[in-house]
Amino acid sequence: MSKIQRVAEANLPTEFGLFRIVGFEFPDTKKEHVALVMGDISNSEENPVLARIHSECLTGDALHSLKCDCGFQLSTALRQISEAGRGVLIYHREEGRGIGLINKIRAYSLQDNGMDTIEANLALGFAADERNFKVCADIFELLGICKVRLLTNNPAKIDTMKKAGINVVERIPLNVGENRYNTGYLDTKAKKMGHYIVHDNEKHYLDCPYCQSEIPNKK
Numbered sequence: 001m002s003k004i005q006r007v008a009e010a011n012l013p014t015e016f017g018l019f020r021i022v023g024f025e026f027p028d029t030k031k032e033h034v035a036l037v038m039g040d041i042s043n044s045e046e047n048p049v050l051a052r053i054h055s056e057c058l059t060g061d062a063l064h065s066l067k068c069d070c071g072f073q074l075s076t077a078l079r080q081i082s083e084a085g086r087g088v089l090i091y092h093r094e095e096g097r098g099i100g101l102i103n104k105i106r107a108y109s110l111q112d113n114g115m116d117t118i119e120a121n122l123a124l125g126f127a128a129d130e131r132n133f134k135v136c137a138d139i140f141e142l143l144g145i146c147k148v149r150l151l152t153n154n155p156a157k158i159d160t161m162k163k164a165g166i167n168v169v170e171r172i173p174l175n176v177g178e179n180r181y182n183t184g185y186l187d188t189k190a191k192k193m194g195h196y197i198v199h200d201n202e203k204h205y206l207d208c209p210y211c212q213s214e215i216p217n218k219k
Ligand SMILES: Nc1nc2c(ncn2[C@@H]2O[C@H](COP(=O)(O)OP(=O)(O)OP(=O)(O)O)[C@@H](O)[C@H]2O)c(=O)[nH]1
Pocket: 053, 054, 055, 056, 057, 058, 068, 069, 070, 073, 094, 095, 096, 097, 098, 099, 104, 107, 108, 117, 121, 151, 152, 153, 154, 157, 174, 189, 195
């Protein structure tokens, strides 16, 4: 398979401030990914770049689903980059942990009948996680970034970056958006996939099963 290429770029004003959107494409498959870039990201060797690798989740990112934490993580990451005035969010277009949107809906249907997120993937004939994070290391490289402070709870992202030559100098936790519909999903990620999930009792989660708060977790 050929290597991903940087192919397009433009301004993208957002509710979190002005970003540059950079488009990437594999020449053979035409598979696309994008990065949102804020500020001067050169010189990451001396000043590591605040970065987020965000895997596509149409239901969470765009359709306000509470079954996962993705939408909350997306807006929180963009806000943190905006507050820092400098950073990158790679929007990694591997929907449903790489199984695609329709298969994710099939997995959700199995979850409606009692399976957890991993059992559902396996029942459909997929691995627990089919994503390829190496492409994100290639995108960092095409953006001229060698050192990052990565916003994530997923150790696999850090391992892949390190193996691919991207130096993750710090992991910044991204524990947001817990609610009664995704608490089992978060537990499964922690127990079966080794994610660093923390329930912070000081925070008031949307419809929180622990603190019973009525205060919405603002995006
Ligand atoms: N197959 C499948 N994919 C899911 C499910 N719920 C969310 N996803 C996908 O999971 C991906 C996000 O992965 P997560 O495990 O939530 O988080 P992560 O990106 O690995 O780790 P963080 O950096 O901590 O967010 C997105 O592509 C979602 O579409 C599910 O039940 N089944």
